[in-house]
Amino acid sequence: MENINKIFDSLIQPGIVLVLIIVLLVVNSWLFNKFKAAASDESIVKRAISFFLVFIGVLAFILVLPIDKSLKGQIIAFLGIIISAGIALSSTTVLGNLMAGVMNNSMNRFRNGDLIKVGDFHGRVIRKSIFHTEIQLEDSNFITIPNLYMANNPVKITRKTNTVISASVSLGYDISRKQIEKALKEAATSIGLSDPYVYITSLGDFSVVYKVHGFLEDSSKYFSTSSLLNANVMDKLHAERIEIVSPTFMNQRRADETVFIPKQVTQKEEQPDEKSPEDLIFDEAIKSEKLEIKKDYLNEIEKKQEVLKEKLKNANDATEEAKLKALIRKNDELKTRVEKNIKEQAERNKDAST
Numbered sequence: 001m002e003n004i005n006k007i008f009d010s011l012i013q014p015g016i017v018l019v020l021i022i023v024l025l026v027v028n029s030w031l032f033n034k035f036k037a038a039a040s041d042e043s044i045v046k047r048a049i050s051f052f053l054v055f056i057g058v059l060a061f062i063l064v065l066p067i068d069k070s071l072k073g074q075i076i077a078f079l080g081i082i083i084s085a086g087i088a089l090s091s092t093t094v095l096g097n098l099m100a101g102v103m104n105n106s107m108n109r110f111r112n113g114d115l116i117k118v119g120d121f122h123g124r125v126i127r128k129s130i131f132h133t134e135i136q137l138e139d140s141n142f143i144t145i146p147n148l149y150m151a152n153n154p155v156k157i158t159r160k161t162n163t164v165i166s167a168s169v170s171l172g173y174d175i176s177r178k179q180i181e182k183a184l185k186e187a188a189t190s191i192g193l194s195d196p197y198v199y200i201t202s203l204g205d206f207s208v209v210y211k212v213h214g215f216l217e218d219s220s221k222y223f224s225t226s227s228l229l230n231a232n233v234m235d236k237l238h239a240e241r242i243e244i245v246s247p248t249f250m251n252q253r254r255a256d257e258t259v260f261i262p263k264q265v266t267q268k269e270e271q272p273d274e275k276s277p278e279d280l281i282f283d284e285a286i287k288s289e290k291l292e293i294k295k296d297y298l299n300e301i302e303k304k305q306e307v308l309k310e311k312l313k314n315a316n317d318a319t320e321e322a323k324l325k326a327l328i329r330k331n332d333e334l335k336t337r338v339e340k341n342i343k344e345q346a347e348r349n350k351d352a353s354t
Helices: 002-035 044-063 069-089 092-107 147-152 177-189 219-239 247-252 277-281 283-314 318-353
Strands: 115-118 121-128 132-137 142-146 155-157 163-171 194-203 208-216
Touching: 002 044, 044 069, 092 121, 092 132, 092 147, 115 219, 121 142, 121 283, 132 147, 142 147, 163 177, 163 219, 177 194, 177 208, 177 219, 208 219, 283 318
Parallel strands: none
Antiparallel strands: 115 121, 115 155, 121 132, 132 142, 163 208, 194 208
16 A cells, blocks of 8 residues: 555656646647637647647656656657757758748738739738648649748739739830820720839830830739730720731731731620639639638727727726727627637638648
8 A cells, every 4th residue: 555655646746747738738729719719720839839838848747757867867868869860850941941931920921812923823822831831823723832932032922902013015116106105004094004104124126115004903803904904905006006016027028018907896895794713713812811801800809899998997987887898798799700700711611622
């Protein structure tokens, strides 16, 4: 019986350490769920803290074990060797992606739903993780880009509003520059671009390169508007009897001197589709962006609640106090509905992607 008591006594400290680790992990999870309730995935910071707690807990557990000190030292040394070997065997790419992921997420350069361009990849962000960033390309397919690549290459982030759309065309020296610039500006204005302007980007041996720009109010229609601008530039120049053909082509023309401007075909104006191409192409990215918007709305509610609670503490009038309590209660109900909606949408997005 005495030996059993000794065994139990020796296991008290390790047991306390284990319980402490479990309690700390539960508290860590509860705190992040409380303050980051809108997160669809586990937070990187939460994972890092959990890993740190487990690592410290293992060390503390080894130190309180009822064994000889020399054996404890050997176990800790062995644990250090395992960790060192893991780090050494891990490639620099993995570690680089890890560090780049922490940097990208902490800097918050872009968020889900943003239209970005990295190298030859152009699309909208679906999700960010500690090792990679997933984007939906303009052909509606998905690509996973390592965070190390994102850190080593410039990331172009398209503005949500008032982003610039442009189109280039090369024309001969025999055409009036003012006539061309006027036609290009009209082409940009006709599709809803504001404040159009034209740059002459190159004076070649046989042609001049003109580039028309205009401001687009809603960048969610970036690709379709770019295509429409090219189409309108072509139509407008043809309507002005300006050929879009390389002047060197004149040396290869036949004697009939055919003019290379297509005939205008009159047709009934088609009703626009309810959904734009971007709505179909970036379906997953749009879902992710909507989720981010709801998270922002949830954060706004929480900020309002903090202000109202502060006012409630300083309220002296019973009527004002009752009014503030009613507002707080209403916001709590709204917050609950938004959190539920975010959770349901996150689950739907997860089911759709699997």
